[in-house]
Amino acid sequence: MFVQDTEDQIFIDCLAGAGTFALGHNHPDVVNAVTEYISTGGPWQTLDITSPAKNNFVSEVYKILPDEFSQSAKLQFCGPAGTDAMEAAIKLAKIATGRSGIWSFSGAYHGMTNGTLALMGNINTKSPVPGLMADVQFMPFPYEYRCPFGLTGAESIKANLNYLEHQLSDQHSGTPLPAAIVVEAIQGEGGVIPAPKEWLQGLREITERHGVLLILDEIQCGIGRSGDMFAFEIADINPDVIAMSKAVGGGLPMALIAYHEKLDQWKPGAHTGTFRGNQLAMISGAKTLKILRETNLIESVKEKGQFLLESLHNLKSDCDFIGDIRGRGLMIGIEIVDTQSAGKSKAPNPELATKIQQQCLQQGLILETGGRSGATIRFLPPLNISQEELKTVTNIFISSVAEVMRNL
Ligand SMILES: Cc1ncc(COP(=O)(O)O)c(C=O)c1O
Structure with a gap:
């Protein structure tokens, strides 16, 4: 602390x-795990090569995924920053659906690269950069204190979901069907705004009905932070893609996505990057996940x-x-x-x-x-x-x- x-x-x-x-x-257990690993003379990074450290980390990640999701989940290791996990999720969604649009929410933060910056709510940060990823639309996040519909409680959630439904189904909405909608179950940088459970359930129902992928960015709110392993679990929903970084590496750089195997339509090498085989982060990450899983x-x-x-x-x-x-x-x-x-x-x-x-x-x-x-x-x-x-x-x-x- x-x-x-x-x-x-x-x-x-x-x-x-x-x-x-x-x-x-x-944390002493994490320090021990990392120093013990270093003392074995094991490699520090292995690009894509499988290793005992990687096998162990992968098995820990599968254990923390929601049961139903984990049964058909694939993992993709990303360059070791949250923003690269989000880039991978965007690419995967575009390849799997053949559509180019990505929708995001007011207040959203998904990283600082060309694609994720386009998905950011904060105009001051993104506006100095011309030509960010095209084909992005923004929907209102359910931020009750500043509800754009001027409503509160259940009424505010209902109006928000009605609007989303309308934008997806109205042939004159001006917003073609996107490949995916990306969302944080609790917005972090946007001002710590938890999405209500009913809203997340509505969002999942609407996206599923329209064949739009739902990408949950759990980079900040995931890995136990909300009191559930993943913050979206409060709504008992199954997303299509889960992005993880930050705490999943136990304090060392790590980023990955988990996604439904039906989306696995990209070719090997579609999302490469040198530092995706960071063994030390796999050791510290696996130890951290194990402690979170095995304690209360x-x-x-x-x-x-x-x-x-x-x-x-x-x-x-x-x-x-x-x-x-x-x-x-x-x-x-x-x-x-x-x-x-x-x-x-x-x-x-x-x-x-x-x-x-x-x-x-x-x-x-x-x-x-x-x-x-x-x-x-x-x-x-x-x-x-x-x-x-x-x-x-x-x-x-x-x-x-x-x-x-x-x-x-
Ligand atoms: C929700 C969310 N997504 C993505 C990112 C980007 O992660 P990174 O800074 O590691 O690229 C962050 C960083 O704060 C975040 O909070």
């Missing part, structure tokens, strides 16, 4: 390498998340600049707003969010900001954070907010 800077200040790390350290920094850690994530949410909710009555508190498991966000702005969902207040973030940093707590205008403060701690450490996190946060309020 802890990192130390060059001036010896110790911080409690609630960013955890952007969610890569499910078990925190230097993921189960505890739900409780810890609930504790964090409740502690933060207690703050809300005293702080009218907290617009929304949301999240699932240990992926939680607080949206800071401008109390002077008009409307029910007030304008984001990135200056105040940054002040709180900086105050937390001074008090030894690392937090990230993201979401609309960077006004959502994000908690993404290692999953094995203890109850005591979680209390320290909330105490630092509460006292930082109080300090910032005193100086407003």
Whole structure:
């Protein structure tokens, strides 16, 4: 949980390498597994060649996939970054369907390459780059606090799904049938926005009926982060493709996709890349997945998340600049707003969010900001954070907010 800077200040790390350290920094079992492997003199990377480390990692990955999905799943190792897993998913979907369109959602983040940047919601980040991947459309994400339909609860979900259905079935919608729809079950960079279970179920039903592939980007919200192994599992659905990276490598670079064998229509070599045989990441990844599978850690994530949410909710009555508190498991966000702005969902207040973030940093707590205008403060701690450490996190946060309020 802890990192130390060059001036010896110790911080409690609630960013955890952007969610890569499910078990925190230097977990002793992971360190042992990697050092033991190195001491055997085994190869560090093997391109595509099968090895005991790879066999073991593959078998661990199959064990964490949902049962029904795993029975017909194929794996593709990708260049070791989440964005390359998403590139592979896009290519696979286009080849398998023969269609070129990919639909994404407002607020989406899938990486920074030419294809994934095109699927990004954040216009400021993508607009300096001309000529991104063509044939991309955006649908509204079910972001209740800023619902584009001006609705809440079940009504908001229903309107959102009706709109999606309409765009796919209306011959005059202007949006030809896409190869795939890509979605995060909990948007991370978009501001920690969990998709409601009913919405995910509706999305799966609609895409299936229209023969559109559903790609779940579980790069950030997967591998236990939400309190389920994969965040989409809350909806009990089967996607066509699952993209994994970050925590799946146990803190070392790793990315892969799992997909239904019926889609396996690309040729060998269709998605090559030198560093797809990173043995050390397979060792650390396999050890991490085994620990997650064999302990009750993921189960505890739900409780810890609930504790964090409740502690933060207690703050809300005293702080009218907290617009929304949301999240699932240990992926939680607080949206800071401008109390002077008009409307029910007030304008984001990135200056105040940054002040709180900086105050937390001074008090030894690392937090990230993201979401609309960077006004959502994000908690993404290692999953094995203890109850005591979680209390320290909330105490630092509460006292930082109080300090910032005193100086407003
Ligand atoms: C949901 C999601 N998809 C894809 C990516 C891209 O991963 P990478 O930065 O490893 O390319 C990220 C990174 O934050 C992410 O959160």
